[in-house]
Amino acid sequence: MSRFINPAKIGLLALIELYLNKAVPSASIVEVLSFITSHLIDSDSLTSSSDPESRWRRAEKTVSIVISIADFEKVLAPHTAASGIPGRGLWYAFLDRLWKIDCLHALHEFFDNCSSLLVKTKDQLRRDAELGIPAPDPEVVLLARNSPFGAFVRRCQLEFTRLRFSDVSELWKDFIKYRQTTAAYYRKKTPSFQRLSFDHVLLAGENDWGDTITSVAYGDMLRDDPNSTLPVSTDDIEKLLEFQIEQMQKYGTRIPLEIQHQFHDLLNDSFMVPSLSHYLSYLDAWRAGDYSTSFDYLHRYFDYTMQNKDRSFYQYALMNLAVLQADFGCYKEAIAAMLETVSTARENRDMTCLNFALNWLFHFGRAHPEVTKELESNSMLGTGKESLAYLRSRAKETGMWILWSSALMSEAKTGLANGESVATAIEHLVRSSQILIERNMKSMVGSQLSINIALWDRLGIAYLSSTTCEVFIRCHARHSTIDDELKVTSRQASMLALKGRYDEGLALLENLDANSLRTWKPSQYWYKFRGIIKLRRDIHRNNLDGAELLLSQLLQSKNEDLEPDLDVITDTLHVECLIRRGKLDEAFSKVERMVSELRDENKDVALRVRLLLLKAELLSQCGRPQKGFTIAVRAANVAWRARLLPYLWPAIGAIANILSSLGEFEPAIQLLNAVLPRSLECENSAMTAKLYSYLGDANMGMAGKMPPKSNKRREFMTKALEAIEKSFNHYSSVEDINKQCEMMAKKATIMKVSGDNVLANDYAAAYLAIRKDAAAQIKM
16 A cells, blocks of 8 residues: 555646646636645635534545545536636546556556656756756646645655555556446547557557456456455555544544445545544544443554553543543543542643643543542642642743733633632633634633623623624534533523523434534533433423433433532422422422532532522522521522622512511512512523512512501502512413412402402413313323
């Protein structure tokens, strides 16, 4: 097998020769040159700016042009030739040039003549002048020796001269097979074409030798043999390997099945299998969730690369092993392997590997604090903040821009999770954004915008959060990993679900690239998030049987490295389901367990505030809201200090509800009137509906204190009815059947107290209709 030359490259050389001979018409030059350039120049701009489906087109083009000449036909067949026989197209001119290479000697002449396509050097021009050879005509088009086309021609000529005779012979046979599919077309256009025209030597001696020499020289090669090998070079295999590995590491996706099958065919037909193919198999098995196979290929790859006892890459083997074990769930083994990576990288003075390992240890410690609890106190790595400060300073010194930006984003994220200054977090994000823009690191924009989305969400500005999601999906998703795209899309779907637009949220998730979801971990996240949206919808629609079925599936997979936010959302919905079933004791016990777990693991302050609010809600459901006063005040205090506004407003609402239960209706109304306009900015319909419901209760309490049939009593009852109506509308938007019925019952009660029995009966009938429709939907 040739290292570089293959029949496809001979075709590209022939096409370049046609272009220089002005056989390509002016109207077709751009398309022809674009075709040639796409197979000669490796450019990230050709793939990174496209959508996920088209990122693999370059690899598919490389495979298709190697295995078949049909790609040349697609480009050249529609165009006419600028010179040659009238009525013959560019496709015929191209084939005519290929079929004129009719023997092994002609193949040598073809490569020898490549020098005439290049601009001559000064030494060559001086030598020609001494020999009396005239200079080239100025109108002749020649290639600059350092141009992309010129460099390709020179390398082809050089690689051909390096081939042994046996390799040249194999290249000649591969070229005949590659060209043979066009024989029928060329025979129709060329009357002089004969059966043995592919080899001039055999054609000249046909009468003397017969078919004996043909069968000896070529055997059954010219027949359509399905087991025949493909004309592939080592260079093609290596380029495809490097491209696939780069795409998998850069975007976190797997190889599309079509390209995978074509590449396996090329790999099986090559005489030499590069060791890098084992690393590709490891990545694919890892992304597919096949851990035993990925372990095997990882060891096989590093056994090949270290067969000469070279320890220069030993730390990368350990690093890959640690990451794989972490995904497999072997956390202690992963920590041990990564610590050994740190030691080996220090020994080999590999700062890139060392900084990556320390960065991984920090993020792993944030995700699994129970595993690294003893590590920070017993090792020399220090605490998480110290590790981040070290990484940031070292990355800045060594010019590792990705790590520097990542450290800044991690500091911002850590500050937000600990409830520290929002201004400091924004400062870190701005500095990180400046690095991304200056260094044009498009792949990191997804992580940057994810933290921005979380920041706006914590500040209660849902519109900016939703807008940032939309900006990422429209402008930056094609440059980012599938994990970033999936999480931002899931966040947008969650915001739609909070407004009751469940079908739109599910449609967003369904529209994600199917090939990207072939990767194991993103597909698991995708399935779980879809399940959470459906679970929320079933609970609101009072379909508790369906909700419990989904819950059983989600709770079974809790230990499979769920994201902390998904874990708490699932548990919160489980508690809500228990409340609707009337199992308040079980719900309270579960909340207490969740609070103790979060306290031990020291996780995000937002999760702790959410659980405090849930605990206060449970006490209110039990008829003892006053016992939750301290809890609600503590939740409001923590939410205010951490600027967690989406949790501050429900905390104030819980305090107002407690005040109403104590008969302090006026301060409750003042609190609710103050927070309701801001709660609307959060675009959480269930939260806003609950606050309006508390406002209606407080107004009814004030009406009860007023004298009977007084204007003040009527005024407060009118306000209560308006608040209950708004609450009903918000509950209707999220399809919460129980709460709609509760609000309708309150409206009927208000009408009955005010003496309007007709409206009271209408509301009671509407209550029964809602119940009936909900039951019918559940049966369907």
